[in-house]
Amino acid sequence: MTGRETSDGTVGRTLAVLDLVAGFGRPVRFAELLPVAGLPKATLYRFLQALTHQDMLAFDEAHQTYAPGMRLVRLAHSAWAQSSLAPVARAVLDELAEALGQTIHLAQLDNGAVLYVDKRNAKLPVEMFAQSGKVGPAYCTGVGKAMLAHLPEDRLAAAIDRQSFHRHTPSTLTDPAALRADLARIRARGYALDDEEHEAGIACIAAPILSGAGRVLGAISVTTTTASTPRDRLLALAGPVRDAAARIAQAAEAWRFPEHRSA
Incomplete structure (x- = not known):
């Protein structure tokens, strides 16, 4: 985590996890995220759960992987059009x-x-x-x-x-x-x-x-x-x-x- 993400509190750290998942460029397992997230295991899991509940991430139960969710796709399309x-x-x-x-x-x-x-x-x-x-x-x-x-x-x-x-x-x-x-x-x-x-x-x-x-x-x-x-x-x-x-x-x-x- 960067100083900027830490200073922005929970929101900054949650978005950092979202960036981390997206940065893999493919569906990613929890075990792959944990060594690079810089967060305790329970904290990382909590952030992933929150992002999944908000449809910012999608969780594939069969493969136990996380990937960007459809809500993020909608937001990305809106950002592309407006910014x-x-x-x-x-x-x-x-x-x-x-x-x-x-x-x-x-x-x-x-x-x-x-x-x-x-x-x-x-x-x-x-x-x-x-x-x-x-x-x-x-x-x-x-x-x-x-x-x-x-x-x-x-x-x-x-x-x-x-x-x-x-x-x-x-x-x-x-x-x-x-x-x-x-x-x-x-x-x-x-x-x-x-x-x-x-x-x-x-x-x-x-x-x-x-x-x-x-x-x-x-x-x-x-x-x-x-x-x-x-x-x-x-x-x-x-x-x-x-x-x-x-x-x-x-x-x-x-x-x-x-x-x-x-x-």
């Missing part, structure tokens, strides 16, 4: 994907991590990590760095503290100083690059989606393979990506996109 950029960005994503024929990602920040909220596949799809609904690192992805670069200093510092700085490839930035230097370059030029920093052979160019007041709403990227797209061709996509980001920002402002702290 996600995906609905207002849909037309822009469609147009950009059609024009470029490349993979398009739309993302937002979630507690210092990247939450992919929508995606358009390339005409010749490529297998990669990023998928709608997945959470990825911010420090080594184009969309992540595009958003980090435009956070105010207090929120940036908090977000950097949450990064793991795991070396995914030889190109991964592995310390805060290197990341901050790259973020300065991103702010100056208006777009971010992922030059095989998260996945070998995968590169992208990304632009932040900013409100009129400069608040970070999200980011959009064009992702391709280094084998199919030389670096100069990738850099040539900076204009279309920045234009798409501006159009999404304008649509979000018109939709009165909700204010929230996303770092």
Whole structure:
């Protein structure tokens, strides 16, 4: 449990258990949760029971496993419709994907991590990590760095503290100083690059989606393979990506996109 979850009392700890179950990505047994929950056995069981009674979790008696419940699915759908950029960005994503024929990602920040909220596949799809609904690192992805670069200093510092700085490839930035230097370059030029920093052979160019007041709403990227797209061709996509980001920002402002702290 984190300090934030502990300070939020029972509600925070219960939601942490819900996050834990969802994080497994599959139905999970009590015995698997107990070693990583950081809670006494009786307390963990009580939280699981409460979440199950409220339909936030579903319990499979035959397999003795817990999984996200239908109430959580309904809430997730409502959140996607009301707080996600995906609905207002849909037309822009469609147009950009059609024009470029490349993979398009739309993302937002979630507690210092990247939450992919929508995606358009390339005409010749490529297998990669990023998928709608997945959470990825911010420090080594184009969309992540595009958003980090435009956070105010207090929120940036908090977000950097949450990064793991795991070396995914030889190109991964592995310390805060290197990341901050790259973020300065991103702010100056208006777009971010992922030059095989998260996945070998995968590169992208990304632009932040900013409100009129400069608040970070999200980011959009064009992702391709280094084998199919030389670096100069990738850099040539900076204009279309920045234009798409501006159009999404304008649509979000018109939709009165909700204010929230996303770092």
